Amino acid sequence: MTKQQQAALRDDAGTSASRNERDRRHPWRKEVAVVAAMLLTLTGPFLLKPTQSTAPAHYDRRLVIITPHHDRIREEFGQAFAAHWKQQTGQTLAIDWRVPGGTSEIAMLIKSEATAAFQQHWQRDLKKSWSPAVAQNCLSAKAPPDDEARAAYLASNVGTGMDVFFGGGAYDFEQQAKAGTLVAGDGEKTGISSLIKNHPEWFSEAGIPEKLSGEPFRDPQNRWCGACLSSSGIVFNRDVLRRIGITKDPEAWADLAEASYFGQIALSDPGKSGSVTKALEMLIQQQMQIAIDRLKANPPPKLTPEQIEARGVAEGWNEGLRLILRISANARYFTDFSTKIPLEVARGDAAAGMCIDFYGRSAEEDARGADGISRVGFITPLGGSSVSVDPIGLLRGAPDPELATAFIEFVLGEPGQKLWSFRAGEPGGPRQHALRRLPVRRDFYTPENALHMSDGKEQPFEKARAFIYHPERTAAVFNAIRFLVRVICVDAHEELRAAWREILANKMPPRSIQVLEDLTRVKYEATTGSIAKILSSRDKTQETRLARKLGSAFRTQFIRAREMAARGL
């Protein structure tokens, strides 16, 4: 503090003497007034607090669910199941939702919790010494088959403190099942294996098939099972479309690559969202199918069907990436949360975006005016999107496996399927908001149920036939999709967008487009070869170096395309 400031403060002490005098007559009057005003603002939330809580202070049993499902789903399922359980057993339930973020955070959390618990078990119960190798092998499906730690983990009932994993993609559940963190139960009282015994009709072709159009719907070993359906599509704002001169609603992924959409597409970072990666995978799969069909219709000489398939896959990969590049060039920006996309579109800040079906349908419903017309629309591109599931599964070492099983039964049974799909306020339906999700059980799609459903006209099981998912075609590149889109499209978005703008401004000069779309560095062979190898090695230094080199190569390429376009080349 400077001398002047000290001097001023001393002066202040003098002038405040009269104020102190006043205060002495009414001690703490101002303080009391301030505290009273603070308390007044606090009364609002207290008066409005929910009467029915799923996390009561006193409860008989607790169910811990880890989930990426959004707020509305948690609220509806939590309250309905707690009420159901109370009615059945008279017990008060506390439902403890663990929402660490998206599916990647969930995977991290489950892994760290399970490893920590296993370490305790290994050292305390088995009296063995902990080593990095043990830590690495216990949860790894790639561990040697005779590995002691792996065997010990699979034989154990080591838990994560959580009961149920609810929601995410089938991919995430397959990974967890392989790691051994999900279990089938004892076949009598717990787990999906016991449900099969009690409700064999649910787990049949007429109920939940094991696979549909190539998409896995449940685990053959019963460690997880689909709970509702999901597919990805395009959400769009008709006002904005008309304004930018597009007269028809988008119908296919490729529409989003049209030049007229420049600056009006909302995308999210696939590194942050499993659903976006899934949508991009569908887009690539569609291009692979188109390429294979084209080759089959006009088969090149001396090629076996296998070679045609392989060539189609490689060509489709390139074409798919090119489309993604174009769509990214049209993008306003990449948000970090896929839920933001329907919001941005509904608000008119973007014309269209990729999102998962129920986000899109909810946005449409939320923007619907009194006349029943909504400016927001949602479509699933025919032949460009598979129908997949959001599963549920029992975690190894669940603290209350019976309660967990009861919850899984509730979700897969009539009450849960109604909650997913019925309109808000219908008997058995959600209380506050329609969840707009499609039931996973085929036998649920009866004309009678359709009357109560928000989307009763949807025929997902029929629609699914239009698109056959071939997991083997993108299996080798699934991780690479995420990585490459981040490096080429997200990280280099500034340069990509600037180049595309220049190209559009100069009436699309072909050579600059060629430079912009040059994807030789990430051809199918390279991606399944050296790139996939580095990504699967989990060596972060190498991965970052690769990202830097690829990223800077593509940025340079985009800058060159921009310069060429400026010269009209």
Next chain:
Amino acid sequence: MSKTLSILIFLVMAAFFACFFAYPIWAALEAAFRGPDHAFTFDYVSEVFLNELYRDGLWNSFIIAVWTTLGSLLVALPLAVCYVRFAFPGRALLNSLVLMPMILPPFVGAIGIKAMLGQAGALNALLIQLGLMDAAHPADWLGQQRLLGIIIMEVLHLYPIIYLNTAAALANLDPAMEEAAANLGSTVWNRFWRVTLPLIMPGVFAGGTIVFVWSFTEMGVPLLFDYDRVTAVQIFRSINDLSGNPFPYALVAVMLAFSTLFYLTSKLFLGSSNASGGGRATTGRETISLPPWLGWLCTALFVGVTFLAVLPHLGVVLLSFSKDWYGTVIPHTLTLQHYHDALGHELTLSSIANSLKYSSLAMLVALLLGIGVAYVSVRTRLWGRQLLDAMAMLPLAVPGIVMAFGYLAMTREGQPFRWLMLGEDPLLLLVIAYAVRRLPYVVRSAAAGFQQVSPTLEEAAQNLGARPEKALWRVTLPLVAPNLVAGGLLAFSFAMLEVSDSMILAQQAAHFPITKAIYSLVLALGSGPNLASALGVWAMIFLAVTILGAGVILGKKLGALFRG
């Protein structure tokens, strides 16, 4: 106070800082310098500099910080001069409203701005209605110039810090200096540049450094513009790799090094310009009554700037009442439903309770520490007291996210401070994090109080037989109580708005503070942003009551809290 007690306090404070300030920073950064084989390495840090993206990020952060600081100066200086020098209509009210931009709850502010400036937002609707814009080609204010948008937003958010500092420095300035210059024939402008400005430089620099470091490490605003070429956002986005990726830590190390460098550089400037300061004010300053039109001009300036600065607030308030606000200047259907839903949301009450719990405990801890540090540095001549004082100010220079990473790293499984997690409850961790981050406000206000109350009062009590501790407790502390109340309230309200620590340290819904509840509401489907706005409005009202309360209790001394 006895010397033993002073030394004891000093040691306790030093130990606390070592454990909860220096150690977490080291814990966060250690990973950046350890290779796979645990050997010391610069690989990761050099990778940061090799990568053009990260270089761009640093450069953009720097640009944002420079322009934000300059912009804030440009906005704040004229306002401060007007306030201190002139009498104009609404002066007192407008001065107390200056703090309003600072209590904008995080996240919803940017949504408010988007509702105002979006393609189908209020501004475009207004321009179209006035016939100034073609309805077929509305401007995309936010999509085109994101860097500019971020800077404007941060200027409007942070200028009050410079305003408060400058106004305080101006008020403390000895008018005799300027009068002397005027007597010697200096013109008004000359006087301002040659006399006034150099004399208030310490205040300007103090505010400027805080704004600079704040905007250099700011993550909330760029995040909502979805602008990811800024270091803080790059760090935030790589958080998924927390498990084993050392690169976020390397980025953090680089960012900390730069922040400290900038802070020290400006501190150097601050120190050198100190020497020219005048002594005690010899005459009182009288505010100049302006001719009516000039007076109203001052009012208009204040009102204009404040209006721009509270545009996000206005957007948030309107959003919180609107059903579907789209393409109109103000929402056409108003509803109270969002308040009902937001305040009645399952997350809300518990998060408010959590925030109150974390923030008030943090306030108590900060008060305890602040009093200790201030007492040692003002009333004792112990060696190292200046170091302690500087340490207490440093949290301003350290990015919140660095500290959050550090606390996380030091409480991992197997780490010595694991017990702080209380199982899964981050209560202690958050309280300590909040307390350390908000300590500077408390230390400054307590130090101001101790300087203001003459030590002779305490000495008199001791002469009459009171033990030193009792003299402190019964005489000095009651006298500085108003300062402590104000400092504590400020620490409390900023802790309520804390983002970085809350985002990273509170993982379970049951432990969410209100900022994370707002964040998760923002992401909810459908009316999410409206609900978040309603909760944000509630938080604004609560904090406005808190800060205005501090102002009522403490009067104009509030400005002194921000002096560096």
